[in-house]
Amino acid sequence: xxxxxxAEGARTHIYLSSSPEVVQVTGQYFEHCRPKQxxxxxxxAETRVRLWALTESITGLRFSDAR
Numbered sequence: 573x574x575x576x577x578x579a580e581g582a583r584t585h586i587y588l589s590s591s592p593e594v595v596q597v598t599g600q601y602f603e604h605c606r607p608k609q610x611x612x613x614x615x616x617a618e619t620r621v622r623l624w625a626l627t628e629s630i631t632g633l634r635f636s637d638a639r
Contacts, residue, residue, distance in 0.1 A: 587605045588594055600607045601614070613619050628634055 584602050584605050588602060597607075601610055602608060624635075
């Protein structure tokens with residue numbers, strides 16, 4: 573049962589990393605191997621900036637450090 577759940581959970585990631593159909597696609601959200609519209613909160617730029625800052629604060633990591 574667990575391996576079935578794991579395989580299903582990885583299906584979209586595997587599709588996106590290996591399918592020639594999406595090789596030119598960038599910046600989209602996918603669910604069940606299909607593009608999906610972002611929810612209102614996820615599409616809000618101010619919310620994304622606050623979440624990014626909170627994530628950096630919690631982890632102690634900075635995006636600029638990764639470059």
